[in-house]
Amino acid sequence: MRNxxxxxxxxxxxxxxxxxxxxxxxxxxxxxxxxxxxxxLKDMDTTDYDIVFTDIKMPGIDGxxxxxxxxxxxxxxxxxxxxxxxxxxxxARASVLGVNGFVRKPLTPEMIESVTLKALSEHEEPQPAAxxxxxxxxxxxVEFKGWRKALRIARNIALFFAAPFIALSYIIALPIxxxxxxxxxxxxxxxxxxxxx
Amino acid sequence: MSPPSAMEQNPGKAQDQKIYLHPLPxxxxxxxxxxxxxxxxxxxxQLRYVDLFSLMxxxxxxxxxxxxxxxxxxxxxxxxxxxxTSDKITNYHPDxxxxxxxxxxxxxxxxxxxxxxxxxxxPHDVHPSNKFNxxxxxxxxxxxxxxxxxxxxxxxxxxDVERFSALIELVGGIRVVNTVHVLMFIMFVMxxxxxxxxxxLGPKPSSxxxxxxxxxxxxxxxx
Numbered sequence: 503m504r505n506x507x508x509x510x511x512x513x514x515x516x517x518x519x520x521x522x523x524x525x526x527x528x529x530x531x532x533x534x535x536x537x538x539x540x541x542x543l544k545d546m547d548t549t550d551y552d553i554v555f556t557d558i559k560m561p562g563i564d565g566x567x568x569x570x571x572x573x574x575x576x577x578x579x580x581x582x583x584x585x586x587x588x589x590x591x592x593x594a595r596a597s598v599l600g601v602n603g604f605v606r607k608p609l610t611p612e613m614i615e616s617v618t619l620k621a622l623s624e625h626e627e628p629q630p631a632a633x634x635x636x637x638x639x640x641x642x643x644v645e646f647k648g649w650r651k652a653l654r655i656a657r658n659i660a661l662f663f664a665a666p667f668i669a670l671s672y673i674i675a676l677p678i679x680x681x682x683x684x685x686x687x688x689x690x691x692x693x694x695x696x697x698x699x
Numbered sequence: 700m701s702p703p704s705a706m707e708q709n710p711g712k713a714q715d716q717k718i719y720l721h722p723l724p725x726x727x728x729x730x731x732x733x734x735x736x737x738x739x740x741x742x743x744x745q746l747r748y749v750d751l752f753s754l755m756x757x758x759x760x761x762x763x764x765x766x767x768x769x770x771x772x773x774x775x776x777x778x779x780x781x782x783x784t785s786d787k788i789t790n791y792h793p794d795x796x797x798x799x800x801x802x803x804x805x806x807x808x809x810x811x812x813x814x815x816x817x818x819x820x821x822p823h824d825v826h827p828s829n830k831f832n833x834x835x836x837x838x839x840x841x842x843x844x845x846x847x848x849x850x851x852x853x854x855x856x857x858x859d860v861e862r863f864s865a866l867i868e869l870v871g872g873i874r875v876v877n878t879v880h881v882l883m884f885i886m887f888v889m890x891x892x893x894x895x896x897x898x899x900l901g902p903k904p905s906s907x908x909x910x911x912x913x914x915x916x917x918x919x920x921x922x
Binding site for chain 1: 719782792793794800801829841844
């Protein structure tokens with residue numbers, strides 16, 4: 503790793519980028535900001551960042567695609583996804599891509615610092631140092647990318663074809679689950695009323 | 700030379716932070732499908748209730764119903780192959796965690812039944828690869844993978860009874876096939892009314908309709 507770790511923050515909300523800059527610059531990091539996925543990926547072409555933070559919901563290329571592209575190109579670069587309310591499913595999808603962490607909005611200085619340290623400390627080892635190692639790592643990355651893409655396509659198609667069967671089972675289960683849910687809510691409301699009186 | 704416009708500098712920003720939710724093939728499929736099903740319902744009514752309606756002759760209704768049917772089948776394959784080969788396939792992926800699915804399903808139902816009238820934030824965060832809320836997802840999976848193919852197959856069987864006689868016999872005869880086709884037809888009529896109504900539950904009544912024309916999600920107050 504370089505003496506001054508370089509951090510890239512990709513978020514269409516500039517306030518988020520400035521928060522990272524304020525917190526991490528004080529701690530000795532160099533922070534670059536990108537306001538879109540496209541801009542962030544361009545920055546990745548010119549600079550070898552030590553860690554990348556990306557927002558999940560952005561116009562154009564979203565955070566998941568950004569993480570996917572970065573992981574395909576530089577699998578050793580730690581990517582941390584910035585998420586908001588109600589994004590559990592997106593987080594699940596990002597986890598599949600092998601991102602190195604999540605940080606939920608609203609962000610605090612402590613959160614920014616701790617997630618940066620954690621992601622960096624976990625990924626210091628795989629940094630290639632010599633030219634031969636770089637070539638080897640690049641070849642492995644291309645192979646890894648191909649396999650991962652094939653696996654992802656196979657998984658996507660399998661889930662697509664499984665959809666009607668799972669949907670049907672959910673539809674059959676829906677009245678039972680619905681009855682249970684309403685009964686549970688009714689009991690809870692009754693208990694609450696009883697406790698008050 | 701004039702400086703580049705905001706659109707040229709950053710097309711994403713110029714779209715007022717909107718999310719591109721509905722790609723062009725999906726929009727074409729959607730509106731062709733909508734027109735096709737409306738015409739199928741119309742000609743289907745004419746076929747079934749000859750005495751009540753006289754929009755066209757019975758023979759014309761039969762021919763139109765058949766041709767539109769084939770067109771809608773071809774259009775379904777456009778939908779099928781588009782999703783099968785694009786990264787948007789995840790929109791139709793099932794939720795494998797049943798407990799989480801039902802929890803979000805009822806939260807969404809609570810939003811439609813109560814929260815929406817109280818100005819609550821919509822519980823589902825839309826994303827191009829996950830644009831359907833759990834209620835929409837289950838409905839569309841059921842419609843596109845089960846109801847639509849059953850309608851097509853039963854329709855094809857009635858289109859050429861002789862050719863499909865063995866299959867018709869296998870499922871219990873032409874009356875069974877006809878009943879199934881009519882049940883699907885009733886389901887489609889119900890779906891279209893509900894779908895058109897739900898389409899008005901955006902930030903503005905016209906928002907979701909505009910989205911299906913432009914492809915971009917209309918901004919929500921909470922976004």
